[in-house]
Structures are given as structure tokens and as C-alpha cells.
Amino acid sequence: MTRPSGLAIYAIAYLVFLYLPVLFLPLFSFNDGTIVAFPIKGWTLEWYRQLGGQDALIGALMNSVIVGLLAATLATSMGLFAARAYVRYRFRGKKASEGLVMLPLVIPGIIVASSMLVLFISIGIKPSLTAITLGHTFLALPFAVSILKSAFDDFDPSLEEAAYDLGSGVVETFRRVTLPIVAPGIVASLLVTFTVSFDEFVLAFFLSGSETTLPVYIWSQIRFPAKLPNTLALGSLLLLASVALLVVAEFFRRRSAKSTFGGSK
């Protein structure tokens, strides 16, 4: 090994500053005291134990899971057809529509959130879990499209033609050939879009009615110092779950890239 260069030191410092604050979350969740500050008083699992008994929190968690599942399913199914079209066909307005689909990635969340609130109220959808689900679908769509596009990129179009040639109709071809081959991409997309929805705060905050999602609930609890350690414990669990989901998603995405063989070996 050569001695670390200036760039390597910079990179390490960068990563430390980026992730150290995140690591404080699990650290303080085991702290036996309600004040988030060093030194740590002692170690406890009490905060994790208490989580089970909080009905409002469990309710918010279930809401998040339901919204996440729905948004992930909607975004992935729409993304599936969009991605296939973008990879397979040339059509008028393709670039423009791809740009539109990717737009939520760059528009500030607060603008999307406030304009969606206005839109939903004007078309008669009250702030509710339904509104949040629709908003999250919109936010998750670009993730679904880009993941599924990479799944279709390595997909030899003559596979579908071969199925058709062997007597399958359009639907049967999709079910017996297209779907199984892009399945790893679909799983990856479901996992990522679920995580996007599960972690989202701004839109959920604006579009919440009487029921709300977990991030919004946590935000509401942070004002009460006594509840803070509970929140830290919950946050740590969510962090763990998110990382686990993304790792699994990446595993499936790579498998989808490998499983189809194109021209090269």
C-alpha cells in the first residue's frame, strides 16, 4: 500500500461527517437517560421495550406500511410499462415524457407538497392516507422507472418475439417470458419505492388528515422531551430496516442485470 494521499484523507473525512450524525441515533437509543448528550449514563433496552405499548405509534407504523405498499405497487406497475416503452420503442415526445417522469427528483418537496394539497382539495380529495398514497406514487415513480429501465436494457427483444413466434399471445408472452425475466428488477423497484414512501415526510405532513404516517408522527413526538428516547429507538429500527431493504433491492437489481444474456458473455 502507498501512503494515504490528500484525496483519500478528504474522502474519509467526508464520509465521517456524512454518516457520524446518523450513527448517533442508534448510539443514544441505548442511553439510559432522557437527555441526548455525552457522557452516556448507561446502557439500556428500555426504550425499545416501551415501543410495543404505544398504540398511536403502532397505528402510524401500520399506516406507513399500507401507504408504502400501495405506493410501491402503483409506482412499480406504472414504471414497468413506462420503462418497457422507453427502452423498446421510439416515439414522438419520448425524451420530453422521460424528463417529466424524472421531474419529481429535482422539484423541491415543499413545492410539490403545497401544490398537491391545492390540487387534491380542488378535485375533492381531502387530506388523508389516500392523498398521501397518490403523492408518494408520484414521488416514487422516477425511482421505479430508472430501476426497471436498467432491467429492460439487458433484455433481448427477440425473446418476446420468440415467444410470440412459438404461439403465445401478447398477454401470455408477458406472463411467461417478460415478467419472469424482469422479476428481479420488479422486486428491486418495489423495495426501493417502498423505502422512498416509508421515509417521506414533507408530502405526508401536508397531505395528512386525521390519520398520519410514521415520519409525521415521530416529528410530532419530538416536541416532548420525555418521548425523545423512544423516538430514537424507533428511528434506529427504521434506519436498520431501510438499509436492509436497499441492500436486498441492490442484490435483486444486480441479479436482473446478470440473469439475461445478451450478445456478450
Next chain:
Amino acid sequence: MTEQNIIQLRQIEKRFGKVVAVSKFDLDLRAGEFFSLLGPSGCGKTTALRMIAGFQEPTSGKIIIDGQDMDGIPANQRPTNMVFQSYAIFPHLNVGNNVAYGLRGKGISKAEIDTRVAQALEMVELGGLQSRGATELSGGQRQRVALARSLIMRPKVLLLDEPLSALDKKLREQMQFELRHLQQELGITFVMVTHDQYEAMTMSDRIGVMFEGRLVQVDAPPTLYAKPCNNEVASFIGEMNFFPAEVKAEHAESLTITTPCFGTMEIERNPNVATGGRAIEVGIRPEQLEISALEPEGYDATTQGTVRNVAFYGENVHYHVEVDGVKKPIAASVPNYFHTVDYRQGDTVWLGVQSASVIDLGQDQSKS
């Protein structure tokens, strides 16, 4: 006659926007023949094949397969099956399930499917490999699986899109032989698209040569080689030396011509070309030319020149001989009989040719 023609193409045309991919295509394919569509890349041969398969609709014209008009009949209902250039083996299925794909969901019993899969794999010499994964196959095996998967459907016509282009040379030559053998054994009509003239000639009963969307000539390989219908076909198939010639007299079966280097001779009329007028073009295959240090005896025409270039091919040697009055050096090919012939660059040599080897190519395109 028409009953024997398994495929009839009538004035097929395919346009993509303003680009004409295939134009005024008329072709009759006989039942049980091995037919090749040969042409350079981009000549429309694959488009023509895909129209027969049903993947593309002709802009105009009629496709009749086994007496039935294919207008409005999609690919999955046509009595044709296709072997794709990429083979298109389903990566998520093993060999057995790939081959069985087309039989499933059609109310055929599992026992019968198993028997037919085993037979089909036996036929392509992959017997017993049912459970092998699709990603574990070599290029040659993938091709055999693709063949078995198509043939198990018992198509009336098997379409092959550049089936051998992905294989290395040795395997390609072996598969040429096997494909031909399989076709003769099954008696199914094979229609193959290829850009490789040797492949087309070694395998086919008949070849259709395509240029720029047009079907230029359809003939058996020996006829195509001996009587090409124009300069394009002559230069695409094998090698050819071209000479301008002037017609001195026309007879029923022959023409009396003069060429700049070989003088006057009487050559056979080519039935495949239209009467060319006075200024025509003739061609001589390199292997039809005799090359020797002294003026060769017993030839209808001779000329003298200088060796400009020697190309060694192993089984034969090509000499490029510069002759006064001819723009391009004349190529003469000599079989390599233990180096009995050995000329060097700059040597003065004689070329001799029989008038039967001089091919009438019709009107000289370069002068019109």
C-alpha cells in the same frame, strides 16, 4: 405447380417512412427446399424474412403460405417458426422447458410433451440435456436448442435469421453441414437469411440475391456462380475480373466480341441478362485463367502482363497481373500443387482463357 409452392410472395413492398426496405418482391418457394436470401447488410433480407414470419406487415403486396393468404394473420398463428440471430433462448428456463415452450398450454399431455422434447433434443444431438440451465450452454448448444424449440412445433417453413453468424469458423462449418442434413431428413422448407456467400452456396438448393431491397436473381448456386445476371451479383458471389467488350456480331446462342486484352472471341449468350446492345461487360473467374511463363497452348485467347501482387491463400495462390489496356490488374488463381507455380512480383507472365469461361454480363453499366 402452385400447389408445390409453399410460400408465394406477390409484389411485397415494405416502407419505413420514406425509406423503401423491400420493393416489388416476387418469390415462389418450393415445398421441401433449402432457400437462402443472400445480400449485403441493409439490403432488406431480414425485413423480408420478418414479413414471412409475421413480425412486420408488408406495406403492400400478398404473402401466401401453404395456400393461405397471411394478411391479418399474426406471427403466433402462422405455420412458420423462426431461429433468431441471437437464438433468443429463454434465460429463466432450462433446456427442456425452452424446447417445450410452444407445446405448453395447448392441451397436450405431459407425457407427449416429454416424448416430443426428448425426440427434438435427440434430433439436434442434445439428447438428455433437458435439465441443463439456459445460461450454461455454449454458443453451438444454444443454437441447437433454438432449432429444437422451433422444430418441435412441426412448422411448414422454418425461418433462420443469420443462424451461424455468432459461431466461430470451425463450428460454423460443422453446423452448415448439420443444418443441411437435418433439412433433407425432415423435408421441411428452410428459408435462411445470410450475408455469407459461401454459407449460402454450400447449404442451399436455391439462392435469392438481394440488393437495396430488390430481389435481383434467384437460381441454384452453380447457375448463380456461372451465369450471374449482372455486375453486382457477379462481384458479390465469388471473385470476378470485369472487362469491357464490344459486340461485333449477335447469333442465336452466342456473341462475337472483342475485348481490349484478349482480342476477338465467340462467347455463349447469358440467358439471365437482357440483350446488352453493342457495349457490354464480360467477366472471367480468377480460377478460369491459366497463368504460365510461356504462351499457353490450346487456349482460345491469351495475353501478356506483369505480376503486380501475389496473395497466398493456402489452398491456392492469387496473382494480380497488370495488362496493357485493362484498368484493374487481372486476378488469376492457381491451386497450390506443392508450389509448382511460383511467380514473383515483376515477372512477365502469360494469361490464357477458354471462351466458354467468359461470362456475358450484359450492358456495360459504367458506360451508360
